[in-house]
Amino acid sequence: SQTDGLTKKELIRWWETEALTDVLDSWKVVRPIHRLPMLWPGEQETDEETAYLQLNWYRLVQTARRPGKIVVHQETGLQLNSMTQIVEKGDISQEILYEKVVGDKNSTPKVSPRLCSYVEVQDTRVPLSEREKTEMKA
Structure with missing residues:
Protein backbone atom coordinates (compact mmCIF):
# COMPACT_ATOMS: atom_id res chain seq x y z
CA SER A 1 0.00 0.00 0.00
CA GLN A 2 1.07 3.63 -0.52
CA THR A 3 0.79 4.50 3.17
CA ASP A 4 3.00 1.73 4.63
CA GLY A 5 5.96 3.10 6.58
CA LEU A 6 4.81 6.74 6.55
CA THR A 7 5.09 8.91 9.65
CA LYS A 8 2.10 10.70 11.12
CA LYS A 9 2.87 14.02 9.36
CA GLU A 10 3.61 12.31 6.03
CA LEU A 11 0.34 10.37 6.27
CA ILE A 12 -1.63 13.55 6.95
CA ARG A 13 0.12 15.34 4.07
CA TRP A 14 -0.59 12.36 1.73
CA TRP A 15 -4.26 12.39 2.78
CA GLU A 16 -4.62 16.17 2.22
CA THR A 17 -2.84 16.24 -1.15
CA GLU A 18 -3.71 12.99 -2.92
CA ALA A 19 -6.47 10.95 -1.32
CA LEU A 20 -8.81 13.77 -0.33
CA THR A 21 -8.63 15.48 -3.73
CA ASP A 22 -9.46 12.18 -5.45
CA VAL A 23 -12.47 11.66 -3.16
CA LEU A 24 -13.72 15.22 -3.60
CA ASP A 25 -13.32 15.11 -7.38
CA SER A 26 -15.11 11.79 -7.77
CA TRP A 27 -17.94 12.41 -5.28
CA LYS A 28 -18.45 16.18 -5.79
CA VAL A 29 -18.74 16.56 -2.00
CA VAL A 30 -19.73 19.94 -0.64
CA ARG A 31 -19.64 19.57 3.15
CA PRO A 32 -19.34 16.77 5.71
CA ILE A 33 -22.39 15.73 7.70
CA HIS A 34 -20.42 14.29 10.63
CA ARG A 35 -16.81 14.42 11.84
CA LEU A 36 -15.14 11.76 13.96
CA PRO A 37 -11.67 12.46 15.45
CA MET A 38 -9.20 9.62 14.86
CA LEU A 39 -6.82 8.50 17.61
CA TRP A 40 -3.34 7.18 16.99
CA PRO A 41 -2.16 4.15 19.04
CA GLY A 42 -1.08 5.25 22.53
CA GLU A 43 -2.69 8.69 22.19
CA GLN A 44 -5.01 10.18 24.79
CA GLU A 45 -8.59 11.24 23.97
CA THR A 46 -8.88 14.40 21.88
CA ASP A 47 -11.74 16.61 20.84
CA GLU A 48 -12.56 17.74 17.29
CA GLU A 49 -10.48 20.95 17.47
CA THR A 50 -7.23 19.29 18.56
CA ALA A 51 -7.48 16.06 16.56
CA TYR A 52 -4.73 15.67 13.95
CA LEU A 53 -6.77 13.40 11.72
CA GLN A 54 -10.53 13.24 11.39
CA LEU A 55 -12.85 10.88 9.61
CA ASN A 56 -15.46 12.95 7.76
CA TRP A 57 -18.71 11.41 6.58
CA TYR A 58 -20.27 12.94 3.49
CA ARG A 59 -23.69 12.76 1.91
CA LEU A 60 -23.43 11.54 -1.65
CA VAL A 61 -26.90 12.81 -2.49
CA GLN A 62 -27.94 16.28 -1.32
CA THR A 63 -31.65 16.78 -0.77
CA ALA A 64 -33.06 19.73 -2.68
CA ARG A 65 -34.86 22.42 -0.73
CA ARG A 66 -37.32 24.95 -2.01
CA PRO A 67 -35.99 28.50 -1.70
CA GLY A 68 -37.69 30.89 0.70
CA LYS A 69 -40.34 33.34 -0.43
CA ILE A 70 -39.35 36.91 -1.21
Whole structure:
Protein backbone atom coordinates (compact mmCIF):
# COMPACT_ATOMS: atom_id res chain seq x y z
CA SER A 1 0.00 0.00 0.00
CA GLN A 2 1.07 3.63 -0.52
CA THR A 3 0.79 4.50 3.17
CA ASP A 4 3.00 1.73 4.63
CA GLY A 5 5.96 3.10 6.58
CA LEU A 6 4.81 6.74 6.55
CA THR A 7 5.09 8.91 9.65
CA LYS A 8 2.10 10.70 11.12
CA LYS A 9 2.87 14.02 9.36
CA GLU A 10 3.61 12.31 6.03
CA LEU A 11 0.34 10.37 6.27
CA ILE A 12 -1.63 13.55 6.95
CA ARG A 13 0.12 15.34 4.07
CA TRP A 14 -0.59 12.36 1.73
CA TRP A 15 -4.26 12.39 2.78
CA GLU A 16 -4.62 16.17 2.22
CA THR A 17 -2.84 16.24 -1.15
CA GLU A 18 -3.71 12.99 -2.92
CA ALA A 19 -6.47 10.95 -1.32
CA LEU A 20 -8.81 13.77 -0.33
CA THR A 21 -8.63 15.48 -3.73
CA ASP A 22 -9.46 12.18 -5.45
CA VAL A 23 -12.47 11.66 -3.16
CA LEU A 24 -13.72 15.22 -3.60
CA ASP A 25 -13.32 15.11 -7.38
CA SER A 26 -15.11 11.79 -7.77
CA TRP A 27 -17.94 12.41 -5.28
CA LYS A 28 -18.45 16.18 -5.79
CA VAL A 29 -18.74 16.56 -2.00
CA VAL A 30 -19.73 19.94 -0.64
CA ARG A 31 -19.64 19.57 3.15
CA PRO A 32 -19.34 16.77 5.71
CA ILE A 33 -22.39 15.73 7.70
CA HIS A 34 -20.42 14.29 10.63
CA ARG A 35 -16.81 14.42 11.84
CA LEU A 36 -15.14 11.76 13.96
CA PRO A 37 -11.67 12.46 15.45
CA MET A 38 -9.20 9.62 14.86
CA LEU A 39 -6.82 8.50 17.61
CA TRP A 40 -3.34 7.18 16.99
CA PRO A 41 -2.16 4.15 19.04
CA GLY A 42 -1.08 5.25 22.53
CA GLU A 43 -2.69 8.69 22.19
CA GLN A 44 -5.01 10.18 24.79
CA GLU A 45 -8.59 11.24 23.97
CA THR A 46 -8.88 14.40 21.88
CA ASP A 47 -11.74 16.61 20.84
CA GLU A 48 -12.56 17.74 17.29
CA GLU A 49 -10.48 20.95 17.47
CA THR A 50 -7.23 19.29 18.56
CA ALA A 51 -7.48 16.06 16.56
CA TYR A 52 -4.73 15.67 13.95
CA LEU A 53 -6.77 13.40 11.72
CA GLN A 54 -10.53 13.24 11.39
CA LEU A 55 -12.85 10.88 9.61
CA ASN A 56 -15.46 12.95 7.76
CA TRP A 57 -18.71 11.41 6.58
CA TYR A 58 -20.27 12.94 3.49
CA ARG A 59 -23.69 12.76 1.91
CA LEU A 60 -23.43 11.54 -1.65
CA VAL A 61 -26.90 12.81 -2.49
CA GLN A 62 -27.94 16.28 -1.32
CA THR A 63 -31.65 16.78 -0.77
CA ALA A 64 -33.06 19.73 -2.68
CA ARG A 65 -34.86 22.42 -0.73
CA ARG A 66 -37.32 24.95 -2.01
CA PRO A 67 -35.99 28.50 -1.70
CA GLY A 68 -37.69 30.89 0.70
CA LYS A 69 -40.34 33.34 -0.43
CA ILE A 70 -39.35 36.91 -1.21
CA VAL A 71 -41.43 40.03 -1.85
CA VAL A 72 -40.88 41.67 -5.24
CA HIS A 73 -41.81 45.24 -6.20
CA GLN A 74 -44.51 45.14 -8.89
CA GLU A 75 -43.14 48.00 -11.00
CA THR A 76 -39.37 47.45 -10.82
CA GLY A 77 -39.21 43.70 -10.18
CA LEU A 78 -36.62 44.19 -7.40
CA GLN A 79 -36.66 42.45 -4.03
CA LEU A 80 -38.28 44.42 -1.17
CA ASN A 81 -37.69 44.54 2.56
CA SER A 82 -40.76 45.34 4.63
CA MET A 83 -40.79 47.21 7.92
CA THR A 84 -43.84 47.61 10.13
CA GLN A 85 -44.13 50.51 12.55
CA ILE A 86 -46.90 50.54 15.16
CA VAL A 87 -47.96 53.92 16.56
CA GLU A 88 -50.28 53.91 19.57
CA LYS A 89 -52.43 56.88 20.57
CA GLY A 90 -54.66 55.96 23.49
CA ASP A 91 -56.84 53.00 22.58
CA ILE A 92 -56.26 53.33 18.83
CA SER A 93 -53.14 51.86 17.22
CA GLN A 94 -51.90 52.52 13.70
CA GLU A 95 -49.78 50.09 11.75
CA ILE A 96 -47.58 51.64 9.04
CA LEU A 97 -45.94 49.33 6.50
CA TYR A 98 -42.85 50.67 4.68
CA GLU A 99 -41.20 48.83 1.81
CA LYS A 100 -37.62 49.37 0.62
CA VAL A 101 -35.62 47.85 -2.26
CA VAL A 102 -32.95 45.41 -0.99
CA GLY A 103 -29.35 46.47 -1.59
CA ASP A 104 -30.18 50.14 -2.27
CA LYS A 105 -29.58 52.25 0.85
CA ASN A 106 -31.11 55.41 -0.61
CA SER A 107 -34.19 53.84 -2.17
CA THR A 108 -37.59 55.18 -1.26
CA PRO A 109 -40.74 53.16 -1.75
CA LYS A 110 -42.60 53.79 -5.01
CA VAL A 111 -45.89 53.23 -3.22
CA SER A 112 -46.96 55.32 -0.23
CA PRO A 113 -46.81 53.64 3.19
CA ARG A 114 -49.95 51.68 3.95
CA LEU A 115 -51.82 52.68 7.11
CA CYS A 116 -54.07 50.33 9.04
CA SER A 117 -55.82 51.46 12.23
CA TYR A 118 -57.02 48.91 14.75
CA VAL A 119 -58.03 48.35 18.37
CA GLU A 120 -56.83 45.36 20.39
CA VAL A 121 -59.68 43.42 21.99
CA GLN A 122 -58.74 40.27 23.96
CA ASP A 123 -55.37 39.90 22.17
CA THR A 124 -56.91 40.19 18.69
CA ARG A 125 -56.68 43.17 16.35
CA VAL A 126 -60.01 44.64 15.22
CA PRO A 127 -59.59 46.95 12.19
CA LEU A 128 -61.17 50.41 12.33
CA SER A 129 -62.51 52.54 9.50
CA GLU A 130 -61.89 56.31 9.41
CA ARG A 131 -65.50 56.96 10.51
CA GLU A 132 -65.17 54.64 13.54
CA LYS A 133 -61.86 56.25 14.43
CA THR A 134 -63.36 59.78 14.51
CA GLU A 135 -66.32 58.50 16.57
CA MET A 136 -63.95 57.01 19.17
CA LYS A 137 -61.97 60.25 19.44
CA ALA A 138 -65.14 62.33 20.02
